[in-house]
Amino acid sequence: MKSNQRQLKNVCTGMAFLLPNLLGFLAFTMLPLVMSIYMAFTDWNLEMHNYFRAEPIRFVGLRNFAQLFADPDFGRYLGNTFFLMIGIPFGVAASLGSAILLSLEFRGTRRFWGLSILTALMLGGCVILTLAGMGATAMTMLMASLFGSVFFIGSIGGRTVYRTLFYFPHFTSGVATFILWKKLYAPENGPINNALRPLFSALTPVAESLLPFADGIATVLLGLMMALYVVMVFRKMRRWEDGECGHVSAVLGMVVLSTPPVLSMLWVDAPWVRVAMPVLLAVGWLWFAWHIFGMKRIYNCVLDYKIGDSTIVDGVAMVASFALIGLANVVWNLPELVGQPEGLPLPKWIADYYWAKPSIIFMGFWAAVGSNNMLLYLAGLSGVPQDLYEAADIDGASRWQRFWHVTWPQLANVTFFIMVMAIIGGIQGGFEMARVMTNGGPAGSTTTLSYYIYTQGFATGRLGYASAVAWLLFLLMFVVTMFNWKFGNRYTNE
Amino acid sequence: MATKKKNTTGARLTRTTLLHIGLSLIALLMILPFTWMILTSLKLLEEVEFDSWLPTIFQWRNYPDVFRMRGIEFGRWYWNSIFVAAWVTFLQVFTSSLAAFSFSRLEWKGRDRVFFMYLSTMMLPGLVMMIPNYQNMIRLGLVNSYLGLIIPSAFSAFGTFLMRQFMMNIPKSLDEAAEIDGASKWQLYWEIILPLARPAMITLTIFTFIGNYNSMFWPLVMMKSPDKYTLPIGMLAFQSSQGQQTNLLMAAVAMSVLPMIIIFILMQKQLVKGIMLGGVKG
Numbered sequence: 001m002k003s004n005q006r007q008l009k010n011v012c013t014g015m016a017f018l019l020p021n022l023l024g025f026l027a028f029t030m031l032p033l034v035m036s037i038y039m040a041f042t043d044w045n046l047e048m049h050n051y052f053r054a055e056p057i058r059f060v061g062l063r064n065f066a067q068l069f070a071d072p073d074f075g076r077y078l079g080n081t082f083f084l085m086i087g088i089p090f091g092v093a094a095s096l097g098s099a100i101l102l103s104l105e106f107r108g109t110r111r112f113w114g115l116s117i118l119t120a121l122m123l124g125g126c127v128i129l130t131l132a133g134m135g136a137t138a139m140t141m142l143m144a145s146l147f148g149s150v151f152f153i154g155s156i157g158g159r160t161v162y163r164t165l166f167y168f169p170h171f172t173s174g175v176a177t178f179i180l181w182k183k184l185y186a187p188e189n190g191p192i193n194n195a196l197r198p199l200f201s202a203l204t205p206v207a208e209s210l211l212p213f214a215d216g217i218a219t220v221l222l223g224l225m226m227a228l229y230v231v232m233v234f235r236k237m238r239r240w241e242d243g244e245c246g247h248v249s250a251v252l253g254m255v256v257l258s259t260p261p262v263l264s265m266l267w268v269d270a271p272w273v274r275v276a277m278p279v280l281l282a283v284g285w286l287w288f289a290w291h292i293f294g295m296k297r298i299y300n301c302v303l304d305y306k307i308g309d310s311t312i313v314d315g316v317a318m319v320a321s322f323a324l325i326g327l328a329n330v331v332w333n334l335p336e337l338v339g340q341p342e343g344l345p346l347p348k349w350i351a352d353y354y355w356a357k358p359s360i361i362f363m364g365f366w367a368a369v370g371s372n373n374m375l376l377y378l379a380g381l382s383g384v385p386q387d388l389y390e391a392a393d394i395d396g397a398s399r400w401q402r403f404w405h406v407t408w409p410q411l412a413n414v415t416f417f418i419m420v421m422a423i424i425g426g427i428q429g430g431f432e433m434a435r436v437m438t439n440g441g442p443a444g445s446t447t448t449l450s451y452y453i454y455t456q457g458f459a460t461g462r463l464g465y466a467s468a469v470a471w472l473l474f475l476l477m478f479v480v481t482m483f484n485w486k487f488g489n490r491y492t493n494e
Numbered sequence: 495m496a497t498k499k500k501n502t503t504g505a506r507l508t509r510t511t512l513l514h515i516g517l518s519l520i521a522l523l524m525i526l527p528f529t530w531m532i533l534t535s536l537k538l539l540e541e542v543e544f545d546s547w548l549p550t551i552f553q554w555r556n557y558p559d560v561f562r563m564r565g566i567e568f569g570r571w572y573w574n575s576i577f578v579a580a581w582v583t584f585l586q587v588f589t590s591s592l593a594a595f596s597f598s599r600l601e602w603k604g605r606d607r608v609f610f611m612y613l614s615t616m617m618l619p620g621l622v623m624m625i626p627n628y629q630n631m632i633r634l635g636l637v638n639s640y641l642g643l644i645i646p647s648a649f650s651a652f653g654t655f656l657m658r659q660f661m662m663n664i665p666k667s668l669d670e671a672a673e674i675d676g677a678s679k680w681q682l683y684w685e686i687i688l689p690l691a692r693p694a695m696i697t698l699t700i701f702t703f704i705g706n707y708n709s710m711f712w713p714l715v716m717m718k719s720p721d722k723y724t725l726p727i728g729m730l731a732f733q734s735s736q737g738q739q740t741n742l743l744m745a746a747v748a749m750s751v752l753p754m755i756i757i758f759i760l761m762q763k764q765l766v767k768g769i770m771l772g773g774v775k776g
Contacts, residue, residue, distance in 0.1 A: 007603055013679055014602030021593035022608075024649025028627060029615050035626035101517055119511070138548050146529060151518040164762065165521040168528070172754050174708035175726035176747045179733050180531050183740055189543035191530050370524065375769050428619045432710055436730060450621055457625045458715050470622040481617055 039467040040064060046461025064468035073444065074452070074469070080357065081448040085426035087361035089316050091368030092418055098166055098369055099377035100407070102159055120155055124148035163378075166370025173367045178436040181363050185349035185437075193346045200344045207338050214334045221328035222273065225260060225321045226280050232257050232317045233284045236310070237291045245310045247292070253314040254288055260321035267325060269332065312419060353442045360433050360446060373418045380414040381407070420484045427476050449473050528751075535745035542740045556745045565735060568746060570721055571728035576753070578643050578713075578724055579706040585648035586702050587695055594657030594691075595683045599669060609658070612651045620711075628715055638718040647706060653698050660694035661687060697768030700761050704754060725750045 015022075043060045068074050124145070131141050154161050169177065184192050210217065236253050239245045245253070261277045337344055349359040388406045397405065408415075430448030434440045440447035440455070447455075449469060457466030530547055535556055537549040560568050596602075597609050627646055628637075636642030664687060672682045688695075710726040717723050723731065732746055758765065 010600070010602040011604070014596045014600045014605060017592045017596035017600065017679070017683070018608070021589040021649050021654060024589065024645070025612065025615075025651065027630075028646045028649060029618075029623060029651070032623040032626035032630065033615070033618065035629070036622050039626060098520060101513065101520075104513055137546065139546050142548060146525075147518060147522050150521050150525070151514060154518050154521065155514050160762075162517045162521055164759070165524050167758075168755075169524055171704075171758050172751045175710055175729050176750045177527075179729060179743065180527055180747050182733075183534075183744070184527055184530065191547065194545050366524070366527075369520070372769050375766055428621065435710070435714070436733070453621050453625075454711070458628070463625055463629070467622070467625055470619065470625065474619055474622055477617065477619060 036467050036470065039464050040471050042464045044464040046463065060464070064465050065472070067465065068468055068472065076444060077447050077449055077452045080444075080446065081427060081430060081450075083357050084361060084364075084430055084446075084448060085423065086319055086322060087364045087368070088419070088422045088426055089319050090361075091365050091371070092373060092415070092422065094365065094369045095371055095374040096377050096411070096415075099374045099381055100403075102163060102166075102374075103378060103381045117152065117155060120148065120152045124152070163370070163374075166374060168370070169367045170371040175432065175436055177367070178363075178433055182350065182437045185351075185359055187346070187348040187351050190349075192349070196346055200346055204338070204344045207334060207344055210331075211335060211338060214331050218270075218328040218331040221324050221331065222264070222268070222270075225264070225324040225328075226276070228317060228321055228324070229257060229261060229280060229284060232314065233288060236314075237288065239310070240292065249310045250288075250292065253310050254285065256311065256314040256318050257321075258284070260318055260325060263322075264325050268329060312415065350438050350446075351442060353445050356438060356442060356445045360430075360437070363433070373422075376414055376418060377411065380411045384410040416484075420480060423480050424477050427473060427480070531744050531748055535741055535748050537741045539739060539741055553741070556741055557749070560742050560746045560749065563736065563742065565720070566728075566732055566746075567721055567723075568728065568732075568749075571723050571725045572749075574640075574723060575707055575725040578640060579703050581640075581644045582647045582706045583699055583702045585644065586650050586653050587698050589649055590653030590657050590698065591688060591691065591695065592683070593654045594661050595687055597654065597658045598661040599682070599687060600679065612654060616651045616655065624711065624715070631716065637716055638722055640722070642716050643713060643724075647709075647712070650702070653702065656698055657691060657694050660691055664690050693764070693767065696761075696764045700757065700765055700768065704757065707754065 041059055041061060041064065042057050043063070044057050127144050127148070128141055131144060150165070184190055187193060233254070236245070236250055236257075240247075240250050258281055261281050265274055265277050347355045347359075350356050384407060388410070389402060392402050392406050428450050430446070431450035431454060434446050434448060434451040435454070438446045440451050450473070453466050453469050453473070456462045456469065533547045533549060534542060536552045536554065537556075538551075538553055541549060560566065597605060631637050631642050631646075634642075636645070668686055668690075669682060672686055677685070708726065709724075710730075713724045713727050714730070717727055720728075720731065729746060729750060732743060737743055
């Protein structure tokens with residue numbers, strides 16, 4: 001009796017502290033959640049259900065979802081979302097690179113403080129004077145002095161200064177920086193195109209001389225892509241044989257590797273591709289199947305061994321293949337580009353159907369170099385035991401080997417965490433860029449799922465349909481998170 | 495051995511210099527857009543599209559001019575942004591710390607189950623909740639009001655999680671000592687745990703403030719009249735109505751980034767620590 005009373009009292013105190021938060025949580029998270037599930041199965045549409053026309057809201061079952069999959073636009077926007085995520089591995093690699101640079105020893109700095117400052121000042125002064133003497137433009141001098149001052153402050157302040165400057169773009173990223181980039185990307189006289197104009201006019205003769213070989217070069221690029229596929233499949237089987245990856249990881253890797261060849265059939269116009277790619281894929285998969293079913297492994301391992309590691313590597317290979325396909329397509333289109341009277345046309349960046357997505361990816365890359373990921377990597381790097389490097393040195397490891405055999409495996413859990421978070425963010429991302437910079441255009445080429453939900457739910461008022469899209473987005477994220485839970489822990493604990 | 499021998503003074507100086515040059519080049523790329531922004535904001539409108547980034551005469555009056563533009567209530571938006579972000583931050587840190595105290599320092603039946611419920615909603619994309627939330631706001635008559643902007647953001651599962659993780663690491667013996675001294679639970683929270691949880695509170699404060707200052711989606715759907723806009727929405731309106739005036743637009747962009755830069759420089763150390771706190775644990 002007494003203990004019961006005590007328990008009740010405990011619950012009351014606990015609840016009293018929780019109450020303010022719990023009320024908000026119920027009102028603004030749980031209630032909308034339930035409503036949203038309900039809405040996804042209704043035909044709630046503000047055009048039919050408003051002050052002037054109050055038709056009853058009907059329960060339509062799975063019709064919203066059926067409509068979704070029948071809608072060709074939805075497929076495109078899903079594709080856009082994934083396309084924009086191609087930037088993720090580049091951004092992560094860049095932040096790892098900058099973290100490694102920042103973590104290198106600066107020991108010399110303090111000792112040669114005076115000397116380096118003096119050198120910087122003198123060099124800077126000389127360079128500016130020489131430039132002025134050579135009659136350089138104010139622009140060149142501006143760039144030189146800017147570089148000089150960064151160098152100067154950096155050599156005084158060391159790591160903190162660089163870290164701060166690297167982190168700036170990420171920290172300030174928002175509507176303001178998107179507006180700034182929209183101006184930078186201005187097609188007529190934006191600073192980027194102003195800077196590129198001399199380069200492009202210099203490149204025009206080169207492009208013209210390449211014209212006769214355009215077909216050949218494009219074919220070689222696609223050939224490289226196919227070779228990469230073969231190499232990666234071969235590597236996969238080797239690793240499988242050595243017990244370095246399990247069955248599940250092997251099959252998943254094959255699926256990831258096979259995406260570029262499959263999509264290249266859609267994206268590339270050359271007729272031979274439609275024959276070559278299926279052959280390549282068939283050979284790859286048959287070889288793979290024959291290997292796995294017919295061979296004996298030297299070392300055995302569990303089904304999903306190393307799934308995270310190999311998926312990351314295969315993902316990088318996939319992105320590289322996509323880049324090759326894109327390049328090949330550019331080369332194929334070269335005749336049309338060079339044909340114009342003013343020479344190679346400058347890209348119209350976010351105003352161009354094909355350039356819009358790469359432009360946004362590049363902007364994201366700029367913000368991703370020194371993001372939170374860099375800080376996480378910095379923390380991870382300081383946690384790598386120093387004796388591992390010493391041992392590697394004794395074994396005579398090169399710099400490259402030190403990275404691949406010590407640093408990279410030691411950072412594996414950080415990388416895995418970063419990749420999962422980046423993918424989850426990428427699936428929901430793209431709304432702000434689309435709203436600020438492109439309005440989802442040109443012709444829907446930068447409309448991502450989140451922007452689609454916004455236009456459907458808030459601009460058009462199709463609440464039921466928008467909720468269905470939102471839940472599908474959740475499902476995608478859920479798959480990624482499940483993948484993380486299932487395999488991430490085991491992987492990081494190894 | 496060969497590598498050791500290379501570590502002479504000259505080699506080290508060269509290496510350090512090269513490293514500094516490399517790092518400076520990357521840093522230069524990072525700040526170039528901002529440099530262009532500042533320089534363009536000081537130009538005359540006719541000069542904006544010139545090749546050279548430098549203005550012939552620095553037009554400092556562009557900055558006060560932004561506040562005087564017709565239809566652009568820049569000062570008002572500034573104030574709105576800071577007002578809303580400050581309230582959200584205060585309320586969120588307060589409610590989160592209360593809930594975290596309950597989840598970490600008090601023993602009650604069903605506590606962990608409720609906490610798990612909190613945790614599991616953290617994974618949901620915010621977009622799922624936006625549509626019904628907006629409908630509820632219409633029903634409550636809170637559309638186009640500060641209250642409608644502040645209240646839904648005042649409660650956060652993430653903040654609760656962050657604070658709880660931190661409070662879990664404060665030794666339990668403090669609670670017992672306080673209890674022996676006859677302190678009530680509120681005194682325990684207010685006088686002992688909260689001061690000790692200051693690092694987590696500062697982290698949450700920075701994150702919440704910056705997140706809210708930058709947030710665009712919710713203000714975009716909620717605020718209808720220009721005098722209620724926050725800065726991101728205001729900048730959007732500025733861009734679509736008078737975006738051709740690049741120099742003034744850039745002055746406005748520079749001014750809207752300024753508070754973040756100040757916060758960043760002042761709070762850098764705590765911020766870096768906080769990212770580790772929230773990030774590595776996952």
